[in-house]
Amino acid sequence: MGDSLSDNVRYRCSSCGVEYEVALDRICCDCNGVLDIVFSPSAFPSSLSGRGVGLSRYREAIAIDIHRLDDAYLGSARTPILPMGGSVFVKCDYIMPSGSFKDRGAQVLAALSLRLGAKRVVVDSSGNAGAAMAAHCARIGVPCIVVAPASAPAQKLHQSRAYGAEVKTVEGARSAATELALSLASEQGTFYASHVENPFFLEGTQTWAFEVWEQLGDAPAEVVIAVGNGSLFLGAYRGFRYLFEHGLTSRIPKMVAVQAKGWSPLTGDLTHGDAKPLADGIAISAPRRILQILKAIEETGGEARTVDNDAIRRSTTQLARHGLWVEPTSGAAWAGGPGHRPEGGEPIVVSLGGAGFKATGGS
Numbered sequence: 633m634g635d636s637l638s639d640n641v642r643y644r645c646s647s648c649g650v651e652y653e654v655a656l657d658r659i660c661c662d663c664n665g666v667l668d669i670v671f672s673p674s675a676f677p678s679s680l681s682g683r684g685v686g687l688s689r690y691r692e693a694i695a696i697d698i699h700r701l702d703d704a705y706l707g708s709a710r711t712p713i714l715p716m717g718g719s720v721f722v723k724c725d726y727i728m729p730s731g732s733f734k735d736r737g738a739q740v741l742a743a744l745s746l747r748l749g750a751k752r753v754v755v756d757s758s759g760n761a762g763a764a765m766a767a768h769c770a771r772i773g774v775p776c777i778v779v780a781p782a783s784a785p786a787q788k789l790h791q792s793r794a795y796g797a798e799v800k801t802v803e804g805a806r807s808a809a810t811e812l813a814l815s816l817a818s819e820q821g822t823f824y825a826s827h828v829e830n831p832f833f834l835e836g837t838q839t840w841a842f843e844v845w846e847q848l849g850d851a852p853a854e855v856v857i858a859v860g861n862g863s864l865f866l867g868a869y870r871g872f873r874y875l876f877e878h879g880l881t882s883r884i885p886k887m888v889a890v891q892a893k894g895w896s897p898l899t900g901d902l903t904h905g906d907a908k909p910l911a912d913g914i915a916i917s918a919p920r921r922i923l924q925i926l927k928a929i930e931e932t933g934g935e936a937r938t939v940d941n942d943a944i945r946r947s948t949t950q951l952a953r954h955g956l957w958v959e960p961t962s963g964a965a966w967a968g969g970p971g972h973r974p975e976g977g978e979p980i981v982v983s984l985g986g987a988g989f990k991a992t993g994g995s
């Protein structure tokens with residue numbers, strides 16, 4: 633068996649096009665551009681029956697050895713799609729092992745850290761990505777350091793500590809946490825498991841689209857996803873593109889990104905001032921992949937919508953009263969969704985990506 637990672641999978645700068653080997657010390661391009669993966673996925677077999685419902689069900693489309701992927705398996709598996717009346721559905725990623733969709737990407741990054749022989753993993757996160765990485769590092773037995781802004785929700789940091797991660801909090805701007813993580817990552821044998829920088833994270837989140845396709849029998853007309861750094865949004869887009877290019881779907885859904893009012897770089901509304909975000913998972917002023925997010929919106933005829941805190945609170949409560957206890961970031965997605973649509977219309981899927989326990993006392 634060949635060395636599939638170094639032979640067939642490379643990094644390419646999304647800005648200047650320079651290619652690099654996939655290596656522990658390659659975080660972004662020398663020009664500071666964000667990296668994409670160069671990889672030619674093969675087609676799915678004509679039937680996926682007989683395979684499990686974990687990420688490796690879609691192994692042909694994921695640029696990592698399946699054995700490593702299985703080593704990092706913590707139970708992230710096909711999440712339910714529930715009808716919410718008419719043609720509107722929710723996809724319940726909040727029931728993932730660590731309570732958010734980030735487990736999809738974290739499993740792939742953990743597999744990559746094994747593949748690259750990392751001695752420890754460093755991640756900077758204000759919450760769910762850190763917890764997901766900490767959980768998967770515990771699974772593979774590699775030490776994990778989570779660097780978080782001091783303002784990060786206590787519950788999310790508590791969760792990372794519970795998994796055994798060392799949590800370092802940093803005062804000041806969110807970027808200060810990134811700087812410390814990068815400095816720790818420069819030590820030999822350290823893997824910087826950033827869901828923002830590392831494109832392998834999107835290899836994991838693209839499985840969201842594959843599941844939706846299997847569950848509905850085709851790609852839906854529209855998907856609605858709360859967007860901070862856009863790691864689920866871009867992964868889902870990548871997944872639907874794969875399906876479309878392999879002739880498995882008739883369309884790529886209209887991609888709708890939802891952000892909080894005042895915290896929306898996609899619509900140019902960054903008027904939050906000193907206000908503390910209610911939807912903390914998507915309060916990102918300058919997402920690294922913003923150009924890719926805007927391109928996905930444009931190419932699919934999608935749009936970026938904003939919702940205010942009252943709408944987020946109302947939606948979060950409304951979902952809970954239907955038995956779906958999610959964090960405000962997911963409430964934002966529902967608030968930015970279509971509301972009710974009549975039966976028989978084209979299906980619309982709203983992502984509920986984070987569990988309610990993540991944000992106790994957060995409203």
Ligand SMILES: [Zn+2]
Nearest residue numbers: 645648661663
């Ligand atoms: Zn570059």
